Amino acid sequence: MKNKKLSLLAALLIAAMVLAACPQPTPVVETVRETVIVTQVVTETEEVVVTPTPVPPVQGGVWVEGSSADATILNPILASDSASFDVLGWFFPSLLGQDPFSGAIVPTEMASSWDVSEDGLIWTFHLQDGVMWSDGEQVNADDFKFTYDAIGSDLVETPRKANLDNIESIEVLDPLTIRVTYGEVKCDALNNLGLGWLPSHLYAEDYSDVMDSPLNQEPTVSAGPFIFNEWIRDDNSTVLRNDTYWKGAPNMDGWIYKIVPDPGARLAQLQTGELDLIGVQPEQLTTVQLDANLNLHKFKDDGYSYIGLNQANPANPQAGQDEDGNLVEQDPHPILSDLAVRQAIAHALDYDAIISKVYLGQGYQIASNVLPAVGWAHDPSLQPYAFDTDMASQILDDAGWTDSDGDGVRECNGCATAEAGATLTIRLQTNAGNTTREDLGALVQDQLNGIGFDIQFEAIEFGTLVGELLGQTFDMVIIGWTGLGTDPNDDSFWHSKFDTPGSGFNFVSYQNARIDELLEQAVSVPGCATDDRAPFYHDIQKIIHDDIPYVFVTGSVGNTGYSKKFDGTNPGPWSFYHNIETWSLAQ
Amino acid sequence: MARYVIRRLLQAIPTLLGVSIISFVLVYNSPGDPILIRTFDPNITQETREILRRQLGLDQHWALQYIGWMTGVTLRSGDAVEEFTRNEIRCNYLAVLNATFCNSGGGILRGNLGTSIATNQAVWERLVERMWATFQLGVAALLVSLLVGVPLGVLSAVRQGSPFDASVRVLAVVGNALPSFWFGLMLIFLFGVVLGWLPTGGMRTVSLTNEFDPVDRLRHLILPTIVLALGGIAGISRFMRTETLEVIRTDYIRMAKAKGVAARRVWFVHALRNALIPLMTILGPAILGVLTGAVIVETIFSWPGMGRMTFSAAVQRDYPTVLGAVMFFSILTILGNLLSDILYGVVDPRVRLS
Numbered sequence: 001m002k003n004k005k006l007s008l009l010a011a012l013l014i015a016a017m018v019l020a021a022c023p024q025p026t027p028v029v030e031t032v033r034e035t036v037i038v039t040q041v042v043t044e045t046e047e048v049v050v051t052p053t054p055v056p057p058v059q060g061g062v063w064v065e066g067s068s069a070d071a072t073i074l075n076p077i078l079a080s081d082s083a084s085f086d087v088l089g090w091f092f093p094s095l096l097g098q099d100p101f102s103g104a105i106v107p108t109e110m111a112s113s114w115d116v117s118e119d120g121l122i123w124t125f126h127l128q129d130g131v132m133w134s135d136g137e138q139v140n141a142d143d144f145k146f147t148y149d150a151i152g153s154d155l156v157e158t159p160r161k162a163n164l165d166n167i168e169s170i171e172v173l174d175p176l177t178i179r180v181t182y183g184e185v186k187c188d189a190l191n192n193l194g195l196g197w198l199p200s201h202l203y204a205e206d207y208s209d210v211m212d213s214p215l216n217q218e219p220t221v222s223a224g225p226f227i228f229n230e231w232i233r234d235d236n237s238t239v240l241r242n243d244t245y246w247k248g249a250p251n252m253d254g255w256i257y258k259i260v261p262d263p264g265a266r267l268a269q270l271q272t273g274e275l276d277l278i279g280v281q282p283e284q285l286t287t288v289q290l291d292a293n294l295n296l297h298k299f300k301d302d303g304y305s306y307i308g309l310n311q312a313n314p315a316n317p318q319a320g321q322d323e324d325g326n327l328v329e330q331d332p333h334p335i336l337s338d339l340a341v342r343q344a345i346a347h348a349l350d351y352d353a354i355i356s357k358v359y360l361g362q363g364y365q366i367a368s369n370v371l372p373a374v375g376w377a378h379d380p381s382l383q384p385y386a387f388d389t390d391m392a393s394q395i396l397d398d399a400g401w402t403d404s405d406g407d408g409v410r411e412c413n414g415c416a417t418a419e420a421g422a423t424l425t426i427r428l429q430t431n432a433g434n435t436t437r438e439d440l441g442a443l444v445q446d447q448l449n450g451i452g453f454d455i456q457f458e459a460i461e462f463g464t465l466v467g468e469l470l471g472q473t474f475d476m477v478i479i480g481w482t483g484l485g486t487d488p489n490d491d492s493f494w495h496s497k498f499d500t501p502g503s504g505f506n507f508v509s510y511q512n513a514r515i516d517e518l519l520e521q522a523v524s525v526p527g528c529a530t531d532d533r534a535p536f537y538h539d540i541q542k543i544i545h546d547d548i549p550y551v552f553v554t555g556s557v558g559n560t561g562y563s564k565k566f567d568g569t570n571p572g573p574w575s576f577y578h579n580i581e582t583w584s585l586a587q
Numbered sequence: 588m589a590r591y592v593i594r595r596l597l598q599a600i601p602t603l604l605g606v607s608i609i610s611f612v613l614v615y616n617s618p619g620d621p622i623l624i625r626t627f628d629p630n631i632t633q634e635t636r637e638i639l640r641r642q643l644g645l646d647q648h649w650a651l652q653y654i655g656w657m658t659g660v661t662l663r664s665g666d667a668v669e670e671f672t673r674n675e676i677r678c679n680y681l682a683v684l685n686a687t688f689c690n691s692g693g694g695i696l697r698g699n700l701g702t703s704i705a706t707n708q709a710v711w712e713r714l715v716e717r718m719w720a721t722f723q724l725g726v727a728a729l730l731v732s733l734l735v736g737v738p739l740g741v742l743s744a745v746r747q748g749s750p751f752d753a754s755v756r757v758l759a760v761v762g763n764a765l766p767s768f769w770f771g772l773m774l775i776f777l778f779g780v781v782l783g784w785l786p787t788g789g790m791r792t793v794s795l796t797n798e799f800d801p802v803d804r805l806r807h808l809i810l811p812t813i814v815l816a817l818g819g820i821a822g823i824s825r826f827m828r829t830e831t832l833e834v835i836r837t838d839y840i841r842m843a844k845a846k847g848v849a850a851r852r853v854w855f856v857h858a859l860r861n862a863l864i865p866l867m868t869i870l871g872p873a874i875l876g877v878l879t880g881a882v883i884v885e886t887i888f889s890w891p892g893m894g895r896m897t898f899s900a901a902v903q904r905d906y907p908t909v910l911g912a913v914m915f916f917s918i919l920t921i922l923g924n925l926l927s928d929i930l931y932g933v934v935d936p937r938v939r940l941s
Contacts, residue, residue, distance in 0.1 A: 072705050073707055080625055157639055157643070159626045160631075161632070162631050162632045165632070229795060233716050233891065234892075234895060234896060235791075235891040236797070254795040256794075256795070258789065258889075259891070262772070262788075262886055265889060268772075268775050268787045269787050271780050272779055272780055272783065272787060274788075274789075461618070462624070462902070463620070463904050464619050466619065466623050466624055467623065490629075498629075502633075503636060505629040
């Protein structure tokens with residue numbers, strides 16, 4: 001009898017242990033509860049099962065992003081292209097974080113907090129303690145100072161020198177405290193402090209090796225979630241999990257950046273699972289939406305497309321200001337300096353048709369220069385120009401642009417800016433190869449010619465177009481801005497001091513003393529509170545809307561197609577990978 | 588023979604010099620500015636652009652830049668020793684001329700193709716990195732072109748006027764007319780997406796280790812090779828058909844037939860051998876055509892080769908890379924033509940090199 005009891009006990013024990021090892025939790029719980037009474041040995045099993053812990057993330061897996069272009073250099077202060085930042089962004093810590101959903105600057109990176117002096121000129125940043133480079137050195141304030149001093153060095157050729165504008169000094173108060181002193185208050189100044197930090201202990205103190213360091217091609221030391229592994233040019237870059245990442249090592253083994261130049265081939269590879277993420281073109285959306293293995297992340301991008309209207313005579317480009325900062329009166333554009341012509345253009349375009357047919361629905365009409373994404377500065381009361389060809393024709397008639405010879409093209413018959421008899425002939429240019437812009441150009445040409453314009457449309461190579469734009473030798477241009485960021489300050493597009501032929505971005509030669517004044521006031525508001533800055537931007541948007549230096553065509557919409565391979569993805573408009581260390585292979 | 592080769596190589600020197608001048612003038616005078624393209628960003632100041640332009644030497648007259656590119660020696664007015672002396676650049680100020688001479692130790696005369704503006708890498712290094720990829724694709728495409736094109740051409744000639752001949756003619760026309768980007772995408776869609784038999788692009792299946800796997804490499808080579816070889820198959824098959832038809836009308840073939848030699852032997856031994864000779868003349872240019880004409884195929888199939896690199900360098904106005912690639916391809920052209928002439932002499936004893 002005793003033997004029988006022992007046998008039963010042993011059988012129960014074995015059954016309990018076997019069942020406890022099974023992955024199905026529900027029936028196991030019941031069984032084990034019966035057995036716990038029997039022996040102390042099983043009590044350990046009870047702890048595991050009765051208090052269910054969260055399912056541990058699955059380790060492993062690789063994420064492959066497809067890109068049209070390869071990185072050029074993996075140094076955060078030398079790179080100027082987005083592909084390079086896609087890769088090097090994994091390695092170099094930065095001072096400031098960005099909320100992935102609102103875009104606001106947040107203390108989620110090296111700066112855990114900061115103080116600002118009352119006059120707004122001195123910023124003191126307190127750094128995260130215990131952040132280490134993967135070679136065991138601590139990331140500290142010296143790295144920040146070294147990086148920004150290197151940018152300023154004559155030995156370093158970098159397009160990032162403007163990041164030092166207005167910074168009077170950078171001081172290291174202690175290894176975890178940085179003080180940055182500005183010459184004057186500029187509310188968007190923090191944006192210049194976002195570059196990745198170089199590991200200063202690996203470079204010469206005099207910056208003499210920054211340009212030629214092998215680290216520019218193989219940045220083997222990292223303080224981010226991944227460590228550099230290999231870069232096969234024009235093919236792929238691979239990075240591996242950084243087990244010492246201060247926010248917690250990612251679950252995935254690594255991340256790959258694969259170069260697939262052709263958009264059709266990228267989509268095909270996303271469908272076959274060779275890629276896990278691509279930027280989706282509008283015409284590819286349906287394919288991604290219908291694929292059960294794919295997700296689509298759609299977001300309002302921080303950019304817009306527009307038609308720039310040159311206000312000055314392209315035969316005689318002039319700077320907007322003289323050396324003393326006084327406005328220089330421009331030689332006006334014979335046609336486009338006439339506000340009535342600009343208004344007629346703005347009313348003659350069928351924005352709904354453009355957005356639905358050219359942008360395939362991936363856009364939204366905007367009224368002026370501040371996008372809705374920058375909610376606090378955007379003026380929602382401003383209405384975009386309505387499509388109304390009758391009104392457009394009437395405006396041209398009233399302004400003295402009429403078709404007196406019946407050839408379908410209007411001439412100046414008493415207009416304000418051109419010689420009598422001059423036809424309404426305007427060149428319209430865009431960059432060849434961008435099929436969306438080429439289609440838009442054809443549609444704009446068709447719609448404007450429909451009300452008596454004679455639009456000469458041409459798509460030219462991008463490098464040539466840039467030369468014409470900055471040289472201010474164009475009439476009208478279809479182009480766009482991307483990466484405008486979270487601060488509404490866009491003075492470089494409108495301020496007369498940036499109307500400098502050959503270099504300035506106010507290449508439409510827009511000149512308005514009131515706008516100059518408002519733009520300056522808006523970035524130098526003491527305290528930089530958004531409530532105090534917003535009224536300035538509302539005024540700016542109203543004036544830009546009324547003056548029409550640009551015809552705003554559409555706000556940009558981004559589309560990212562990605563696989564369902566990993567759980568935990570939570571893409572935001574400002575960052576897809578912000579929580580990549582928490583992703584785990586889908587079970 | 589040796590004298591002939593040496594003479595041809597010596598003749599190549601003025602040719603290359605001419606190529607260097609013409610290509611330099613063309614590239615530097617083409618519209619677009621490498622600095623503006625790199626800095627088309629409102630956050631970058633004009634001052635920064637000027638510094639970059641000066642540091643890269645782009646502010647100088649093109650003739651001075653050309654001399655610098657050829658010899659590695661640049662000239663600056665005034666005392667600019669401090670500004671330009673760096674790790675690999677030594678500068679000296681000559682007070683008599685009030686000028687600074689800098690010697691980078693480079694220059695194409697010393698075999699240095701310069702440094703890329705876009706990536707700060709040595710141009711030679713960039714070319715070498717991609718040479719192997721283009722070479723693999725080029726050789727594969729050339730082999731397929733020959734192995735398919737030659738038999739098709741000969742058989743077409745043998746069966747002149749037959750449905751087979753007509754089919755090959757149609758294939759040749761279609762092969763020449765099909766845009767390779769369209770044909771490539773169709774193959775990717777069919778064999779990659781729908782059937783899933785072959786990879787859709789790249790040289791290898793990417794992984795964190797990127798280990799060499801010959802089978803995987805071959806699988807990646809199939810589709811781009813077919814697309815790149817299609818034009819070659821079309822051209823070579825038509826060429827071989829014409830040449831074979833010419834040969835089979837000659838007296839010695841008629842004699843062979845009259846003597847009762849088997850038809851197959853007549854076609855493939857007597858006729859083919861002689862018809863192949865003129866093929867040698869197009870082989871040199873064909874090799875180069877495949878190597879340089881792979882730009883589109885390399886783009887569609889994400890193939891990391893030299894053609895794609897040169898094209899993107901041109902778009903970015905990366906002058907040193909474009910010029911380096913042009914010089915490299917020029918040398919290849921000269922060597923290809925020389926090889927073609929030598930081979931012609933080797934296979935046809937009637938031709939003497941002199």
